[in-house]
Amino acid sequence: LACRIADCRNGRVTQTQEMVDKEAARREYPDIRALEHSTLKVPYEILNKKFRTAQKTIDREVANILGGSNEILQCSSDPSNQSIESVTNFLGGVVQKLTALKRKADDCYNQEQGCIKNCKLRINHLQDRMDQLRRDLPEDDFAITIWQRKRCSRFIVDHLLRHGYYKAAIDLIEEADIKGLCNVEIFDVARKIEASLQTKSVTQCLNWCIDNRSRLKKIKSSLEFNLRMQEFIELIREGKRLDAVKYARRHFSNIDAGSRDLMKRAMGLLAFQINTKCQPYHDMYNPQRWKMLLQQFREDIFSLYQLKERSMFSVVLQVGLASLKTPDCYNECNKNLQCPICSSSFNEIARSLPFSHCSHSRLVCKISGEEMNGNNPPMMLPNGMVYSEKALMKLADSNHGIVTCPRTNASYLFSDLKRVFLL
Amino acid sequence: NRKMQANIEGKPDGEEKDNKEWKGLESVTNEVEKAALKINNAHQQYYKDIDSLLEYVTNMHQQFVDLKEVDQDPMSNFSIMQSLARSVERIKETLSKISSNHKDLHSSISKIGKAIDKNFVTDDHILSKEDVLDTNKHNALTEIICEHLLRLGCIDVGKTLIKEAELDWDESRLEPFTELNQILRACRDHNLDPAMQWVKRHKTALDARNSPLEFMLHRIKFISLLQDDERQALEYARHFGGCSQRHQKELQKLMACFLFSKNGRLSTSPYATFLSPNIWIEVCDVIVRDACAMMGLPSESSLAISLNAGCLAATSLLMLKSQLKYPHLHDVWSNADELPIEIDLGSKYHFHSAFACPVMRSRSSNSNPPMRLSCGHAISKEAVNKLLTGSKMKCPYCPQETRRDEPKELYF
Numbered sequence: 124l125a126c127r128i129a130d131c132r133n134g135r136v137t138q139t140q141e142m143v144d145k146e147a148a149r150r151e152y153p154d155i156r157a158l159e160h161s162t163l164k165v166p167y168e169i170l171n172k173k174f175r176t177a178q179k180t181i182d183r184e185v186a187n188i189l190g191g192s193n194e195i196l197q198c199s200s201d202p203s204n205q206s207i208e209s210v211t212n213f214l215g216g217v218v219q220k221l222t223a224l225k226r227k228a229d230d231c232y233n234q235e236q237g238c239i240k241n242c243k244l245r246i247n248h249l250q251d252r253m254d255q256l257r258r259d260l261p262e263d264d265f266a267i268t269i270w271q272r273k274r275c276s277r278f279i280v281d282h283l284l285r286h287g288y289y290k291a292a293i294d295l296i297e298e299a300d301i302k303g304l305c306n307v308e309i310f311d312v313a314r315k316i317e318a319s320l321q322t323k324s325v326t327q328c329l330n331w332c333i334d335n336r337s338r339l340k341k342i343k344s345s346l347e348f349n350l351r352m353q354e355f356i357e358l359i360r361e362g363k364r365l366d367a368v369k370y371a372r373r374h375f376s377n378i379d380a381g382s383r384d385l386m387k388r389a390m391g392l393l394a395f396q397i398n399t400k401c402q403p404y405h406d407m408y409n410p411q412r413w414k415m416l417l418q419q420f421r422e423d424i425f426s427l428y429q430l431k432e433r434s435m436f437s438v439v440l441q442v443g444l445a446s447l448k449t450p451d452c453y454n455e456c457n458k459n460l461q462c463p464i465c466s467s468s469f470n471e472i473a474r475s476l477p478f479s480h481c482s483h484s485r486l487v488c489k490i491s492g493e494e495m496n497g498n499n500p501p502m503m504l505p506n507g508m509v510y511s512e513k514a515l516m517k518l519a520d521s522n523h524g525i526v527t528c529p530r531t532n533a534s535y536l537f538s539d540l541k542r543v544f545l546l
Numbered sequence: 547n548r549k550m551q552a553n554i555e556g557k558p559d560g561e562e563k564d565n566k567e568w569k570g571l572e573s574v575t576n577e578v579e580k581a582a583l584k585i586n587n588a589h590q591q592y593y594k595d596i597d598s599l600l601e602y603v604t605n606m607h608q609q610f611v612d613l614k615e616v617d618q619d620p621m622s623n624f625s626i627m628q629s630l631a632r633s634v635e636r637i638k639e640t641l642s643k644i645s646s647n648h649k650d651l652h653s654s655i656s657k658i659g660k661a662i663d664k665n666f667v668t669d670d671h672i673l674s675k676e677d678v679l680d681t682n683k684h685n686a687l688t689e690i691i692c693e694h695l696l697r698l699g700c701i702d703v704g705k706t707l708i709k710e711a712e713l714d715w716d717e718s719r720l721e722p723f724t725e726l727n728q729i730l731r732a733c734r735d736h737n738l739d740p741a742m743q744w745v746k747r748h749k750t751a752l753d754a755r756n757s758p759l760e761f762m763l764h765r766i767k768f769i770s771l772l773q774d775d776e777r778q779a780l781e782y783a784r785h786f787g788g789c790s791q792r793h794q795k796e797l798q799k800l801m802a803c804f805l806f807s808k809n810g811r812l813s814t815s816p817y818a819t820f821l822s823p824n825i826w827i828e829v830c831d832v833i834v835r836d837a838c839a840m841m842g843l844p845s846e847s848s849l850a851i852s853l854n855a856g857c858l859a860a861t862s863l864l865m866l867k868s869q870l871k872y873p874h875l876h877d878v879w880s881n882a883d884e885l886p887i888e889i890d891l892g893s894k895y896h897f898h899s900a901f902a903c904p905v906m907r908s909r910s911s912n913s914n915p916p917m918r919l920s921c922g923h924a925i926s927k928e929a930v931n932k933l934l935t936g937s938k939m940k941c942p943y944c945p946q947e948t949r950r951d952e953p954k955e956l957y958f
Contacts (some may be wrong), residue, residue: 145890152865154857160666163574163697167659174655181648185641192690196634207614210630214607221603228644232589235651239582246575253571260891265824268831273851275852279691283707286684291707296932298700326747436853437679442863443856450911462897463848467693468686472679480885481909485893486958500855501958502930503918508957530957534567543956544903546920546943 170238177231572666700732
């Protein structure tokens, strides 16, 4: 309060206004609004998928049960059509299939409710943050620190999963107590399919494509076609050209117009040897195509579950480093051990990022690390070095009124120091 | 009506100011609750439907099985055929009801997705297309993550990561953290002994840092003793003698706990925070800070600081972008070597001094350092040169004059 009054006296009323604006900004745009879209969208997409699968299952079972029901219905007006045995068998069949349907649909509903539960779990986690913001807790309140730690761990887990460090991710989830808040299941599915693609097998990936056909069609994915193409190429590579033709006949005959050119080129491959130098056939034989398939699969599965191409870890880290980066970080005599950019491998990594923008002065005392402001004003030694008043008073008190500059070793009387005024 | 009036007049009324508060999470929560209810109801209804149908068809089936024994030509029995037709109709109806009941859930479910998209930011293109964190930096980043894990007491996770990422780390790099991890692990199991021993060994260094660690450890032990045996707690309180001066206020609170020591009344007392599980996490935190400081490492994880700063900064940037102040943020970002706007992270993230000249509104540099005028105000060298008329200049903020040779270069 004293600081604010002093500021007002100095004509710095704007400082208080800034603080009010900051709180209002935090209410209107809390950090979860900016950063947590994926956190909620992914379990929603999983729920959506389970719903669609459930509907398909139910409809399929229902159709199964009702198959043959029309004939039975007809026999009620035309009894000669059916016999008592067929009716009894039909009814018996219905009982069996109903029992199967009961079990399957029950399972579907339970899975959907499980998804909803996971949505609620994540919402509760975010709600904790909203409650903290609403209560206007001080920034260093421990509850806030714990929530922020969990957030850091969530970002790190996401990064680890994306780079295939699966075991470490699982262990970290356990240690950081963030079960259910990370999208482990999707990466698990992805990992298994990627592993199969790396052994040059398209089966698992194809099954996944067929399973998700309608969604993939919506995003205009060419993955299924490319997988079939690769199988076709592999058949030719093994010299089984007749099998390749049969394969093509089965899978390529009803593709859309857009892929027709590709298909024609693929058929042309039948005429060329594996070691041909003729383009584009040389490229088609290139085993690098498997890497491209893997990449395409990754992009598609991320797209389906609304996972962003770039991880939050990556985005937030880059923005963070840029906002901390100052020219002093690359100036040997001005380094600060506590600054992440000065003191760690971030120094190299942040070199190509922009610097932070500075339009308001803020001063940090090199002796105490404290901020120098109205409460703790900056004092200039006769040689131009500046430190905080409190730190200098402490030095003077323990040394008969004499202060020694830690950077130049020059000594002066405390009474010779002059105040510096910033605006 | 009042709101409409205010909108027409273009004035924000008090109510509107409150509405500026973001209610996005509540929106989503509502939709999820609604969907949850609907799914639950549908599930219950489904049970009823299928159970009743199953029972019905089983009966029908049994009827026809029995019929075979009794009647020679049941197919010509009109009423039996009628009931057969009815039963098939009923099967059809119920099954179609089951299917459509489930289908109805679709709209509630998709509303969740829409609420999320509407209220949470989907466009995070605040960065340029090029990724600074490309494959070259990947290993460096993994190493940073490893260091972060070691500091947090997750040495096992760190070891797993080293193996999975095939990092070239030998045991010597992990060694300084092994003891720290043992202490932290013990604390997590609510065992204070390793921590106490460590504190004893490093007492001088910790006192030089004014560390509250010893006090915190004694405090936890004291509270746990208090709940079992008052006398023991009283005896243990002697340990506070060493740090009584620095932690007077806290000590007073602790002693006041004697008032609530019986029958678990502490949990309803004003000092219930002493029982919170957070005290263990807090003490682990202080252990990490002190241990790292003594190892010459920064007291907080670089990765954690950067990520938290990034969250603050990203939120500010996106907010400004949404307010249309900087619609093409990613362009500005990639072309400039400085961020386009100032992001105030708070004093916790100020590790370096930064001087912005109030006259020229630019940052000081080696070639343009800050100068102190004879009145005490600080402006940049360029500003001084600009304001000099002849051999004197007048300070822009007070009437005092400064001679040409007077301004002194400042070193923050």
